[in-house]
Structure formats: structure tokens, C-alpha cells
Amino acid sequence: MSATQNKTGGMHPTTTGPLSFGSVKPNQGLQNAAKKSRADIIAEISASGMKGRGGAGFPTGVKWNLAAAAQDSTKYVICNADEGEPGTFKDRVILSEYSDLVFEGMTIAGLAIGARQGIVYLRGEYSYLRPLLEAVLERRRTQELLGESILGREGFSFDITIRMGSGAYVCGEETALIESLEGQRGEPRNRPPFPVDTGYMGHPTVVNNVETLAWAACILAKGAAWFKGIGTDKSTGLKLFSISGDCERPGVYEFPMGISISELLREVGGEDAKAVQVGGASGHCVPAKSFARTLAYEDIPTGGSIIVLGPGRDMLGIARNFLEFFVEESCGQCTPCRAGTVKLLEGVELLQEGRCSMKYLRELCALGETMQLASKCGLGQSSPNAFLSIVKEFQDEIMGRTDLAAAGKE
């Protein structure tokens, strides 16, 4: 088992147990795809029922289909490797150990939608991976898995370049990512139009998460039925989870979709948890009484970040940490997120000092709802999630505190 540094600074084993990615025959998916029509490739992905692994959970087949249908001779496939959500490190593991599979997925996507160019948008902190990734790309070019007439299929040309991210969390949002690639400030665009219609440089663009692309290659290799056979009806297949926090065996795990939180905690040795933060800073805080709930698009959706919160954790402190993150990371474009995150953070400080009235707390919760509804992008829309779920589930703990030290006022 190799070991790498995770975001919070602790040492974690990269993977715990074998990943299915290791059992797929190299380039089997690409070879199968090269024999199929574009429509059949997309049909295969659609039949698998796979939804995006980046967090938003948009059906990948539908996304590819929209881009394939768009009328333009220039299209792009972008691999979103910006992995900035606190508590996620699965994409880093995939890129370190299974980058061939990711590039294979991108190439398949390129064939499916009619793109000739792929771009990997790599998180700035992962620049140490770049030489490795460039070497893999170079090898794939010599193997005729990239370049002109891939695998001898006439007109199947595709190549991949790597571009470094600019360090902001919001640049992981697909339209901000595109702005950043175009040399603008990384700020989310208005949607619609969506990238599948008006994306990079105004051309139809598919943006997929690293993991989504790797699974796409597996689906083409093993067939949609295999993938669909795993997980639940609405959440098919396997998923990687980045598990950190107060548990015995943190790391990257592969589970079928639909696993319950308590099962997961058993696997990682975190049964005594007080709560679990699912989906990173932008996710929801699930209290112990709800551990029977499942990780699935129809229940609790997640991009894969699971932070286990042990019995000793101060929930207000957790809310405060996350809000500080959003105050820092909001791009500042739109009012609800730019100013709302600050008000919520001030609210947490009031709570810590025991100076927040019930009335004002209700106002802040309503503000949280406004932020969820009216913010321009997913960052602002999800920034109040942790605060709202903590206020809801841990009201007894957070009301009536006079913790001046924690509030930094002493």
C-alpha cells in the first residue's frame, strides 16, 4: 500500500483494497468503442445509467448526447481534475495510478461527441503529477492511442493537452473552469447556455470529472449491463469515496452506490461517529440518528468526500470552518454568496458567544435558503448546506453557548 499526503495534512493510505479499475484490460474500452458508431457509444453510456462523479450527478450519457448533437466542427472534451472540495483526494489517486484509463475515457468521449481535442484541467497543487501524465500521453501517442486515425479508424483523431489550474476552488465549477482556460478570471458563467452548447472558446464542450471518464472506459470495456447491475436503480455502478477524519482507516475506498453511512463507517472503523459530513464543505452534515441513510443520488448525493466527525467534535466549530472556507473561496460575483457567506459566518460567531437570538437564527436560516436558491453557481448554492444541517440537527448543542474563547473574543 502506497501512502500519500491528503489535504488536511495527515498521511492516508491511497487505496484500501483493490479498485475495479485495476481489473479492466488496458484499452479494451477504447478498442470496443472504435468499432462502434458514435450513437452506439453514447447508447452504451446511457444504458449504464452512470451519473457524473464530480458531484452534480448529471447523467453522463445525456451530457455526451447533447454535445454530440450540437452543430459545430470544433468541440472539446475537458477532464475536470481540479479536485478542490475539502476532503477529496480520489481523483489524485486515479490520476497517479490509473491515468491511462482517464485518457482512454477522454478519447472515447472525443469519438462519441466528435471532438478532436481534449484538455486536462489539473489542480495547481497536483503539478508534481504532470511529468508522469505527460509521459503517459507521449506513450499513448506512440501507441497510436492518440493522434490521427486512432486504432486505424479513419477520421478518429484526438489529442490531449494538460493545463494547470489557477488555485481557486471555484475553478472546479465547469463554467469557471472554462473561463479560466480562456484566460479570464475564474468566475462561473450564466447557465444556460450550458457548456455542451457554448463551452470552451464558444464551442460545444463536455466537462467530466476524472472518475466519470475512468468509469466510462470501464463501461465500454465491460458493458453497460455490468455497471447497471451494481448499486441502486437510480444510482448505478461503483463509486470512489475519499474518507478522512475521525476513523481508524481513512483512505480512498470503492463502494457500490447506495451504501448506507453505517455500513461505510463499519468499513473504515468510525462506528462511534457523532456525525458525518458528506460531500465536503458544500455537502450536508448527517447526524448519527440518520446513519441508515444511503449515499445515492436519490438520498444523499456526493462527489465522494466523506469526513467522519468523532464524538468530541464541536459542531459549531465545524460550521465555522466550512463557512470560513466559503468566505475565502466565493468568487465574489453574485450578492447572495459574496455577502451571504459573511453574514452566516458572523452568525456562527454570535452563536459561539451566545448572543444570537432565535429570531435572528431563523432569519439566517432563511438567508441560507435564499443563498441556495438565488446564488449564481453551485458554490453559493451549496455554501449554506453545512450550516443549515448543523443548525437543524444540533440545535441543542449550538444554542445557549457562551464560548468566548472559541469565538476568538478572549
Next chain:
Amino acid sequence: MSESTTFGKDVSRAPVSQRGHRVGPVDDSQAIGGQISIEMDGKTLKVPIGTTILEASKELGLRIPTLCHHEDLCVAGVCRMCVVEVEGQRTLQAACAYPITQPIKVKTHSRKVRQARRHILDLILANHYGECYACNRNNNCELQTLAKEYGVDFFRFGHPTEPMFELDTSSHSVVRDMNKCVLCRRCIRTCIDFQEVGVLEVQGRGAESKVVTFMDKPLAEVVCINCGQCINRCPTGALRANDPTDDVWAAIDDPTKHVVMQTAPSPRAGIGECFGLPPGRALTFEMNTALRQCGFDKVFDTNFTADLTIIEEGTELLLRLKKALVDKQPVAIPQFTSCSPGWVKYIEHFYPEYLAHLSSAKSPQQMFGALIKTYYAHLNKIDPKDIVCVALMPCSAKKFECNRPEMCDSGYKDIDYGLTTRELGKMISEAGINLPDLPKSDFDDPFGTATGSGVIFGATGGVMEAALRTVIELVTGKKVENFFDHAEIIPLRGFEGIRYAEIPVKEVGPVPGILKHLFEDWSWLKGATLKVAVAHGTAYAKKVMDDIRAGGKFSECHFIEFMACPGGCLGGGGQPIPTSPAIRAARAQAIYSEDRAYSVRKSHENPAVVKVYNEFLTDGPCGHLSHKLLHTHYTPRGKFIA
């Protein structure tokens, strides 16, 4: 689409997503011929694909509040005031940024929508330092209006009690008070996208974000051209013009001072808007009465020097052409107009290598000042040091222009103060006058008689049209009406960003007396074709300049009119707020109908102009004295900031 609504769309530098939305075909039976049925608050409507929810709501007569949206600018979708509920969508959608591509059902004021808007307002107010009664946008502020509309009666999330930023008063033209900034970014979009100057940008993220100049330098030290278009688009009091009204009042109140006012053509077409009149009603003569009641000693018409500008600039053009065609000497052609100080500063910054093309003739405002403190002072036996020259302009760049160090050719500061239309509106109100109610009165002599040509200076294409009216008559010896009906050179009118015309010189006449000292005959012009162009808005000026640099069609022109402001001066940065394509069109209408009403419509027929050349500038147009008083030079500035 009419020209006025497509203005600026073809030169946009905005990010792809902020330009018009590209929309694919929809396969829905309800969408016949690109029309989509939608339902909004229970009312139904068919709209063309790509119409935004906001546009559709206007058609239905519904009001959706906006703050970052502006009809002149590309979409931003950042303030989120305009959110509405679209059935089937998890989140609320920004009406200004949502193109309709499918049949949708919209609710514009559901509980969620009202709550969100109120919260957004409260969040803005929590970061807005300002007191309405001490603010120049009081009663004309979009934020204040929204606060009233949404019944803000307390500050839910607090309100700053201390200023957070220092004022930037470095510029003669624009004052920036970021304490009142709501980060709608209209100024940024105005500057970079509408005007393509690019002085303003956002710096910092999240709550730290702030609208800044390059390296947060004072506005006076960056490439700002002072056009004031950003002021005109700012929804709040965060941007305003540098206001000298206190000094003007002080001059009026000082009995030793002789305070002379000159009024440019565009303010009279706009000032009614300051008094609640619909755009497009000229109040020229009511304004004269008001100015006298305010205490100005004389009220003159800038059109007089506009006519003078035409003579000087037209003569300069003929001289350049002669030098090229007869003397075969190198000379900078095309000649560029120089009456828009925003444009002058633009070319000084961005195309300094083309400064030789700029007509050396001063703008009408500055010619006026130079004549008042010399000719007029002498005629009336007033010591020029006791004269205070005030210029009423639609423009904030004129404030910078009158403070240029070279503008002191009379031996004094030629123009002491530049006032905007808005500032005069305020002075008139302060004097307790309701402008539209006043009786009419005429301009004072000797600079009262103006021509229609001077009036149309206010509209894009007007300088060129006026110049051509004069040049055609001077060269052919015939009435311009022989060539153009009613002397209206229609190809030069309108709001298209760039216009081009060719005028063949089929016949020539004798050289008129006024030019005898410069030309023997016109034979060298016979058979020539005069190529002219007009560009307004610096975004379009840039297009023309880049074409010239590349040796394109505009490099073959003889004369090009440039105006920094879209629409020309009538859309200037000192005009009443708001300004929109429709408002500019209405003001243009007012200007062109005033032109028609004048009996003398050509600059060289203006008796006051003829008199000045007979009595004072006796060595004629472009002669020695006129060169000293009426012409100037320019400063290559470059676009790199130290």
C-alpha cells in the same frame, strides 16, 4: 432588430457566455417558426427563441426588478435581484440572463422570489455606506428605488456606520466613491465592453472583491478617457462627475465677476429629463431664461463656435488635401475630428502615432473660451481676469479638457468650469425654478446667432454633415440643397457604429472671399471623390483605427468623425441618467428637428462667424491669429502606466 438595439453587439469583448446567447433549434410542436409560448404570472405570450425572461416580462407589462442589468451592456447576471421561479427548476433563475428556449412557466413574485429579493437587498445595504439625503443620486438611484419597492424599513443584516474606502477625487471628470458601490459591475462592462477602454476591473475574491483601476491607482493616473459613460450606467452614487457647481455659484455671487455661460447643443435636448419630461423635448429657450434667473451675466450658444470649428477644420482639411494633391507633399490624411475630448484622450493613449491626423482645431468649447477672454473682453471693455467662463456640456471629459495646461491661449484659463447637464439641472432646481414652466428667451448677442449645422454637432455624424454642407458650398459655389434634399446628408445619420459615404466632386466654382488667401482655384478638386466616415463610441473608433493601421478601407478616407460617446454628445457621460438606446434616439430626434427649424443651416453663412473674421480674425481661417487662439496641440501618452 433596429440599429440602436444591435449597437455594440458586434464588437463585444465580453466573455462568450455574456454575449448574446447562442441557441440551437428546439424540437417542440409549440415552437412554430421559432416562437415559443410561455406563461408568466398566469399571462401567456409567444416570444422568439432566445428572448430573455426579462424581455418577455416587459412585453407583458410585468415589472421584474434589476440592478446589474443595463440595456446598453452585455448580460452579467450577478446582482440576482431579478430572480424568478421557473417551474421545474430547483433554483431560482436570473430573468436578465435566462434565454427562453422551451415553453416555460414563470412566477415573478412568489414567496421564495420575494424573500430572495429582500435578502439580496438587505445584503447589499449591509455593505453600502451612504446617506441618501447627502447623495447626488438621491431620487435617481436604482438601489434607493428598490429599497422603497421592497419596503426596506430596517437593516436586517446591519448597515455600515463608517466609510470603508477613501474617495478617489484625482480625476477632473469622474469621482469614485466605492462606499456606495454595489458591485454590479456595470462600470466595468461599460468601460471594457461598451467603450473598449478597459480601465476598470474587479480585484480580489469574495467579500474582498472591489472595483479597481490598474494597480488600484488614482483614476487620473490610468488610461481613463474621462468619457463618463460609466457614471451614466452606475445604478448608485458610487460614480459621479467632479462637480464644480459650488465654485460657479460663488462666481455668480461675486459682483466683480462677469460670468458668461455657453450652452452646447446636447444638454438642451436632455435637460428636460431632469425635470420629469420624457426624453426628446428640447428646452433651449426656457433654459436661457433659467440661466439668467440663476444669475449668469450672459448666455451664449456654443453653436457659434461649432460653426467656427467647421470653418477652421474644413479649411484645414482643404489645406491638407491641397498639400497632398497639388503640392504632392506627405501629409496626414485622413484628418480626424478633434471636438470630442474623450476621443482625443483615447487616441493620445492608444494610437499616439496617429496624432498628426487629428485636426489641430480646438473643440467649440475651447474656441469659445479663447474668444470670450480676448475678442469679447475687448469689445465690451471688460478685463479678462474678471470674466468667468462656464460651459454647459453633455460631457464629463470637457471638464478635463478645460483643465488641460495648453488651454490658456487667451492668457487666462480659457474655460473656467465645465458643467454637465445634470449639474445645471441641480442648479436650476436649487434656484427654485421649474424649467418647463419658464417663458422662452433668446441667446445674447453677439454669439447668439447659430445655425442648424452647429446644433447637429450633438449627434453622431453631425460634425461631418455640417462640415460637408460647408465644404460642398465653398467648393461648388452652389447650395448644398442642389445635391442633398433639405441639406440633409442622410447616409451620415443614424446609430450604426460606423458609417461611410463617398461624395463625388463633380463641379467646382470660384474660391469664396474668405478663403482667397489660401487657395487660387478649386480645379484640383474637380472629379475627386471625397471619402468620409463616422464612428461613435470608442469601441467603434478602435475598429476604424485598427483598419487604418492595417491599411484597410478607412485608411483611404479623407476625413473621419470620431465621438467617444455612443450616439455622440447627446449620449454623453454628463447627460441625465438613465441613458438607453431609445433615449438616445429621442434626443437625436430633438436635435435634428431643431436643425430644421433654423433659417441659416450652414456654418459659413452664420453672420456672427462672418463678423468675427471681418473684425477680429482678420487673417482668415487657419490664419495667424486663429492658429494662436483656435488651434492646439496634443500629447502622446501611450497606454503603459508608470
